[in-house]
Amino acid sequence: MIAENPGYFNSLAHLQAPEFLWIGCSDSRVPANEITGTQPGEIFVHRNVANLVINTDVNVLSVLDYAVNHLKVKHVIICGHYGCGGIKAATTNTDFKPVLNMWLRNIKDVYRLHREELDTIKEEETRCDRLTELNVKEQILNLAKTSTIQRAWKKEQRPHLHGWVYGLKDGIIKPIVEMNAGTHIDPLYEYDDL
Ligand SMILES: [Zn+2]
Numbered sequence: 001m002i003a004e005n006p007g008y009f010n011s012l013a014h015l016q017a018p019e020f021l022w023i024g025c026s027d028s029r030v031p032a033n034e035i036t037g038t039q040p041g042e043i044f045v046h047r048n049v050a051n052l053v054i055n056t057d058v059n060v061l062s063v064l065d066y067a068v069n070h071l072k073v074k075h076v077i078i079c080g081h082y083g084c085g086g087i088k089a090a091t092t093n094t095d096f097k098p099v100l101n102m103w104l105r106n107i108k109d110v111y112r113l114h115r116e117e118l119d120t121i122k123e124e125e126t127r128c129d130r131l132t133e134l135n136v137k138e139q140i141l142n143l144a145k146t147s148t149i150q151r152a153w154k155k156e157q158r159p160h161l162h163g164w165v166y167g168l169k170d171g172i173i174k175p176i177v178e179m180n181a182g183t184h185i186d187p188l189y190e191y192d193d194l
Contacts, residue, residue: 050086
């Protein structure tokens with residue numbers, strides 16, 4: 001790296017001002033920088049199995065808080081991927097033992113919300129791919145339900161939320177859902193004393 005750009009490490013060590021928060025899957029085949037063609041310093045990253053935003057997960061909520069309130073990111077991207085092992089596991093009846101069962105249950109809940117549509121898809125891979133898209137949508141909604149996002153929307157008209165799914169087979173990113181800052185969601189989840 002130094003041979004290519006002598007100032008590389010020096011500039012990175014002194015500055016972190018990413019405009020994007022990336023919430024992606026832990027899968028080793030979906031690294032955020034490579035997928036988006038970005039460099040270190042450009043994206044703040046959180047990854048977990050099947051890119052979930054769970055409202056009791058201190059880890060993801062801390063990353064979100066730091067990215068939104070301190071780094072002041074303009075965009076939050078949730079990126080799932082087709083062929084996701086976590087998504088597929090959640091559609092089975094296998095007992096993966098307590099911790100994984102707890103985690104995967106969140107995806108089972110997404111399936112249940114969309115059972116009518118998903119049950120009509122006979123082919124397993126196609127059904128899992130659709131669940132991957134619906135899961136991304138649900139996780140975007142989970143972001144919008146947080147007071148962290150709602151406060152930033154109200155006070156600073158950012159960040160915009162983007163739900164994508166990445167194709168392992170072709171490297172193409174499919175946009176699934178966009179939620180601009182200030183979008184109204186089910187009023188039950190909207191805080192009025194932000
Ligand atoms: Zn995955």
